[in-house]
Amino acid sequence: QQQVKQSPQSLIVQKGGISIINCAYENTAFDYFPWYQQFPGKGPALLIAIRPDVSEKKEGRFTISFNKSAKQFSLHIMDSQPGDSATYFCAGPTFTGTASKLTFGTGTRLQVTL
């Protein structure tokens, strides 16, 4: 059962444009919604995360929008730059008391062109 559905699979955006990636989740036990950024040959790194008690969180050019009733959250990258070209994963964590289990979305390969 795929618990986190991510779209689009790939995205090409011109420099300066807005990149939008969407995720939908099924597991209502998720109570924290992180986005990870992965460059080729590197491990994923936390980019930004949101708790379900807020509808939006902004950090620099990156914004998460969260819609609890629709069970959806999205990542917006404003003024996209070539350095943002990477694969982005949303995730839903479930917690076991002392550790967490991350269920990743399928990933979005973002390419920002000049």
Added chain:
Amino acid sequence: DTEVTQTPKHLVMGMTNKKSLKCEQHMGHRAMYWYKQKAKKPPELMFVYSYEKLSINESVPSRFSPECPNSSLLNLHLHALQPEDSALYLCASSPPGGGQETQYFGPGTRLLVL
């Protein structure tokens, strides 16, 4: 120190070899994880250690054997692997608490099984 290190960076092994992957963190995290990532796919959880005890095994074949010698080290012993086990193996750690803690990923070991 906010880094998870993994060695080796690359590994080529035959199907009859025995090898080990090593992961280390000095952030005081008490949960450590092994993930497997195939090309163009999200990371898939393999094992979770919490306070040096194995807490989650995602039905991983016994040819993969994890070990957590202390709170800073995590090993993955490999024996009789198959070519389909070729992948990027990622280690991660997270702080204690069981709340909305971030997982910090290492750069991974790229494994090729011949």
